[in-house]
Amino acid sequence: MEKPWQQQGLTEEEYRLIKELIKKEPNEVELGIFGALWSEHCSYKSSRKHLRKFPTKAPWVVQGPGENAGVVEVDENVWVAFKIESHNHPSFIEPFHGAATGVGGIIRDILSMGARPIALTDSLRFGDIRKEAKSRGLNKGVVKGIGGYGNPVGIPTVGGDTFYEDSYVTNPLVNAFCLGVIPAGKMKRARATRPGQVLFLIGSQTGRDGIKGAVMASAQFGEDTEEKRPNVQIGDPFFGKKLIEAIWEVLTEKPEAIVGMQDLGAGGLAGSASELASKSGLGVELYLENVPLREEGMTPYEILLSESQERMLIVTEEELVPYLKKVAQKWHLACAVIGKTTEGDRFKAYYKGRLVADLPVSAIVDQAPVYDRPYKEPEYLKEVKNFDQNTLPEVNLKEALLKVISSPNVANKRWIYEQYDYQVGTNTVYTPGGDAAVVRLKWKLRPEIYTEKGIAISNDGNGRIVYLDPYKGGKWVVAEACRNVACVGAKPLAITDNLNFGNPERPEIMYQLVKAIEGMAQACEELNVPVISGNVSLYNETVSGGEIRNIYPTPVVVAVGVLEDYTNYTPSVFKSNNILYLIGDIEKSSFVAGSEYLKEVHGLVKGDIPDLDLKEEKRLIETLVELNNKRLITGAHDISLGGLIVTVLEGLFNGETTLGANLELYTDERIDFFLFSENPTRVVVSVDPEKEAEFEEFLNSKGVKWLKIGTTLEEPILRVTNNGENVLEINTEEVRRVYDRRLEEILG
Amino acid sequence: MKFGVAVFPGSNCDYDTFYVIDEILNKPVKFLYWEDRNIDVDCVVIPGGFSFGDYLRPGALASKTPLAEAIYNFAQKGGLVVGICNGFQILTEMHLLPGVLIPNKQLKFVCKPVYLRVENENTPFTRKLERGSVIKIPIAHHDGNFYAPPGELKKLEENGQVLLRYCSPEGEVSSPYNPNGSANNIAGIVNKGGNVFGLMPHPERASENELGNNSALFIWYSLIEG
Numbered sequence: 001m002e003k004p005w006q007q008q009g010l011t012e013e014e015y016r017l018i019k020e021l022i023k024k025e026p027n028e029v030e031l032g033i034f035g036a037l038w039s040e041h042c043s044y045k046s047s048r049k050h051l052r053k054f055p056t057k058a059p060w061v062v063q064g065p066g067e068n069a070g071v072v073e074v075d076e077n078v079w080v081a082f083k084i085e086s087h088n089h090p091s092f093i094e095p096f097h098g099a100a101t102g103v104g105g106i107i108r109d110i111l112s113m114g115a116r117p118i119a120l121t122d123s124l125r126f127g128d129i130r131k132e133a134k135s136r137g138l139n140k141g142v143v144k145g146i147g148g149y150g151n152p153v154g155i156p157t158v159g160g161d162t163f164y165e166d167s168y169v170t171n172p173l174v175n176a177f178c179l180g181v182i183p184a185g186k187m188k189r190a191r192a193t194r195p196g197q198v199l200f201l202i203g204s205q206t207g208r209d210g211i212k213g214a215v216m217a218s219a220q221f222g223e224d225t226e227e228k229r230p231n232v233q234i235g236d237p238f239f240g241k242k243l244i245e246a247i248w249e250v251l252t253e254k255p256e257a258i259v260g261m262q263d264l265g266a267g268g269l270a271g272s273a274s275e276l277a278s279k280s281g282l283g284v285e286l287y288l289e290n291v292p293l294r295e296e297g298m299t300p301y302e303i304l305l306s307e308s309q310e311r312m313l314i315v316t317e318e319e320l321v322p323y324l325k326k327v328a329q330k331w332h333l334a335c336a337v338i339g340k341t342t343e344g345d346r347f348k349a350y351y352k353g354r355l356v357a358d359l360p361v362s363a364i365v366d367q368a369p370v371y372d373r374p375y376k377e378p379e380y381l382k383e384v385k386n387f388d389q390n391t392l393p394e395v396n397l398k399e400a401l402l403k404v405i406s407s408p409n410v411a412n413k414r415w416i417y418e419q420y421d422y423q424v425g426t427n428t429v430y431t432p433g434g435d436a437a438v439v440r441l442k443w444k445l446r447p448e449i450y451t452e453k454g455i456a457i458s459n460d461g462n463g464r465i466v467y468l469d470p471y472k473g474g475k476w477v478v479a480e481a482c483r484n485v486a487c488v489g490a491k492p493l494a495i496t497d498n499l500n501f502g503n504p505e506r507p508e509i510m511y512q513l514v515k516a517i518e519g520m521a522q523a524c525e526e527l528n529v530p531v532i533s534g535n536v537s538l539y540n541e542t543v544s545g546g547e548i549r550n551i552y553p554t555p556v557v558v559a560v561g562v563l564e565d566y567t568n569y570t571p572s573v574f575k576s577n578n579i580l581y582l583i584g585d586i587e588k589s590s591f592v593a594g595s596e597y598l599k600e601v602h603g604l605v606k607g608d609i610p611d612l613d614l615k616e617e618k619r620l621i622e623t624l625v626e627l628n629n630k631r632l633i634t635g636a637h638d639i640s641l642g643g644l645i646v647t648v649l650e651g652l653f654n655g656e657t658t659l660g661a662n663l664e665l666y667t668d669e670r671i672d673f674f675l676f677s678e679n680p681t682r683v684v685v686s687v688d689p690e691k692e693a694e695f696e697e698f699l700n701s702k703g704v705k706w707l708k709i710g711t712t713l714e715e716p717i718l719r720v721t722n723n724g725e726n727v728l729e730i731n732t733e734e735v736r737r738v739y740d741r742r743l744e745e746i747l748g
Numbered sequence: 749m750k751f752g753v754a755v756f757p758g759s760n761c762d763y764d765t766f767y768v769i770d771e772i773l774n775k776p777v778k779f780l781y782w783e784d785r786n787i788d789v790d791c792v793v794i795p796g797g798f799s800f801g802d803y804l805r806p807g808a809l810a811s812k813t814p815l816a817e818a819i820y821n822f823a824q825k826g827g828l829v830v831g832i833c834n835g836f837q838i839l840t841e842m843h844l845l846p847g848v849l850i851p852n853k854q855l856k857f858v859c860k861p862v863y864l865r866v867e868n869e870n871t872p873f874t875r876k877l878e879r880g881s882v883i884k885i886p887i888a889h890h891d892g893n894f895y896a897p898p899g900e901l902k903k904l905e906e907n908g909q910v911l912l913r914y915c916s917p918e919g920e921v922s923s924p925y926n927p928n929g930s931a932n933n934i935a936g937i938v939n940k941g942g943n944v945f946g947l948m949p950h951p952e953r954a955s956e957n958e959l960g961n962n963s964a965l966f967i968w969y970s971l972i973e974g
Binding site for chain 1: 886917953
């Protein structure tokens with residue numbers, strides 16, 4: 001039989017440590033609290049040591065990691081709060097509700113900073129939807145779930161990214177990002193300021209859903225995954241919306257009624273109350289019989305650890321309780337005074353006068369073990385790096401191009417984003433499909449939230465690259481997100497990251513985690529973009545029938561940048577009769593290591609990916625921002641999946657018109673390498689012929705290298721010549737039909 | 749002209765609609781809350797969203813509120829009412845407009861810009877538009893598939909109650925340009941009295957150059973410059 005600590009996902013050693021810290025044998029409720037709060041999901045026990053390597057400070061950072069979300073300053077009037085969070089495990093078990101509650105959870109994190117949530121994005125990873133019905137089902141369910149929450153709650157889903165790889169087949173990834181606006185200086189945090197303040201619970205009633213969700217999210221999958229369905233929470237966007245409106249009514253009308261706020265997420269009430277107490281340097285007392293319940297007969301254990309959604313814990317003053325109750329009633333929300341802050345360090349929960357849990361706050365929240373897990377370089381790395389691309393057979397370029405463009409990774413993602421309301425709120429300036437989404441910041445009911453500045457958001461996280469080289473890959477991911485934001489003309493301000501990895505108890509996986517963090521940290525340092533919030537999702541592993549499968553190491557990065565003027569951004573598509581330039585780090589040889597071309601055309605995931613030159617990257621990013629501000633370019637699209645040729649084609653798919661282009665190349669390299677290489681730090685831009693000289697002069701003054709590669713045409717034909725010889729001619733409308741319809745064909 | 753924007757719990761385009769009337773059109777506007785029984789404006793706009801969480805059926809619960817009753821009486825006396833998206837659904841549930849909006853043919857939420865052909869310019873909502881002209885307005889809905897029994901549909905057509913139809917950029921009305929399976933590509937209709945207008949597309953999202961599209965402004969102009 002399982003020992004009590006095993007049922008809570010704890011080790012015997014951790015159990016021993018708990019007894020030592022609390023100086024007694026924990027009862028069932030107390031052990032449940034430790035199970036949740038000491039879970040990997042809540043305590044970051046395997047990653048904490050390495051997360052410290054991230055730079056987190058900059059003059060514009062108002063709030064770094066450690067709160068419900070990070071906050072940066074946009075200008076003297078407006079701040080933005082943002083964060084990404086994973087809902088990977090629940091989304092595999094129950095795709096619709098798993099994804100929906102992921103969205104709901106991140107929205108409440110942003111709300112609890114005193115911010116009005118105004119934009120969502122998400123990063124999704126599934127198995128190959130061409131092969132398995134299971135992956136198609138997950139993809140459909142997750143997309144429906146994201147829309148099913150984001151659409152009704154009235155927050156637009158403005159962007160994201162999606163990848164399909166075999167490694168995610170039983171461990172799909174669902175990472176949801178939310179950004180909100182705060183009038184400068186009006187941020188809230190999860191803090192009480194003194195003993196004797198009231199803990200006021202508002203939102204949905206508490207039910208039995210999601211108990212042990214945090215424990216489930218911190219374990220690998222085995223053959224009993226189906227049995228974990230009751231661990232998944234159920235979302236109700238209608239209550240979520242009412243909760244947002246109620247909180248905002250208070251923030252607008254009587255902000256002093258919210259001393260501090262903490263949403264109820266992992267670990268439920270136990271998690272929220274103890275984390276709040278810990279951050280405040282206080283103790284708490286909870287009266288569980290006051291918690292409004294959805295079901296009869298719930299035990300103290302269930303009330304404390306339920307992860308029912310749409311609930312918020314507000315710290316307030318006794319005399320303001322009637323006011324908060326009135327607001328809750330207006331919005332038809334359940335509410336109750338469920339506790340108070342106390343002097344000292346005790347977490348005490350009472351049920352009908354009986355003390356059911358009595359623990360030191362510090363033991364629950366701060367004294368979870370921090371593991372320095374051993375790591376060692378995995379064997380596979382030598383094998384995958386042992387690769388000479390010159391041994392690849394020659395290919396028919398046209399066939400190769402069609403294969404790459406019809407890969408679900410490359411194909412148009414409109415099947416996904418058209419299921420999301422990406423415009424509600426009328427802040428979406430640049431709609432999904434480009435390098436980054438652009439939103440403006442207005443909130444009608446708070447006139448002080450208004451600025452001419454715009455916000456650009458881009459999600460990136462190519463797990464395949466990180467798999468091939470975790471350190472270099474970590475740099476690639478951060479750089480790509482920042483580059484994408486710069487492509488639309490925004491200066492990258494900060495990032496939030498979601499580290500999705502396998503089982504950290506395996507030294508090879510731990511190696512991926514450590515090295516990826518180091519690569520990312522290096523990039524953040526050099527590009528001057530701090531990490532202001534984030535999430536770690538480990539144990540994305542499935543053990544079944546003796547087979548162990550871990551996901552590709554997948555750090556997802558969301559870069560947030562600021563545009564000087566939201567009406568002036570650079571689209572990711574080109575104008576006709578413009579000159580096309582390739583700019584950036586363009587003198588490296590063309591590697592196809594880790595490329596979509598290598599995977600789709602040659603069936604290989606191999607190669608030593610080139611190192612990314614962060615100095616060149618920084619120069620390119622700064623230059624792109626200036627090119628936009630000076631209006632020297634008409635379009636900019638970075639080179640990533642599919643290489644130069646796919647970047648050019650996507651740039652030709654301009655809204656309802658499909659352009660063509662003449663590309664005149666002069667290279668001695670194999671033309672397939674040149675066209676399909678995904679070497680980083682490169683962007684294709686289109687320039688009005690009248691600005692040709694000014695553009696070239698400006699790039700020279702910045703020391704950014706450029707290569708004129710051709711011109712765009714109204715006629716929908718793409719012609720590529722190399723050293724004067726025709727190498728490819730293709731009708732771009734035909735290519736576009738394949739590109740646009742591919743996901744629809746597969747997913748229906 | 750004074751506007752009122754109806755707010756039900758779960759409405760989510762209320763602020764957007766308010767913003768356009770206030771900031772773009774510079775017209776007086778106020779919110780009307782779902783428990784209000786009094787309407788002191790000249791035109792009521794019921795905005796998009798998921799009133800009451802779309803529980804039961806989209807629009808069904810909102811249609812039973814005190815505000816809905818007040819809007820019903822207001823409309824019966826000739827007051828101008830515009831229902832956008834969920835507002836359109838509410839108006840059919842209130843029987844101020846005929847037909848019903850059933851789930852999209854593809855059973856998926858759909859958010860994208862669509863083209864609309866103007867079918868009748870002789871209404872307070874379309875008089876600044878030209879018959880046969882094409883405007884581009886985004887849609888965002890799960891239940892926008894207009895259905896009416898054949899007899900009802902015939903009457904709608906004969907009376908010129910169809911104001912907007914989904915079409916190609918050139919104005920061709922055909923099934924490839926029908927985003928949700930609506931009967932006769934119907935995107936917007938008016939009641940027999942000509943004072944109640946329901947449409948699935950979101951004009952408040954196409955009223956500003958800053959957002960790349962202001963082609964719905966003529967609907968607003970039709971209302972305020974009458």
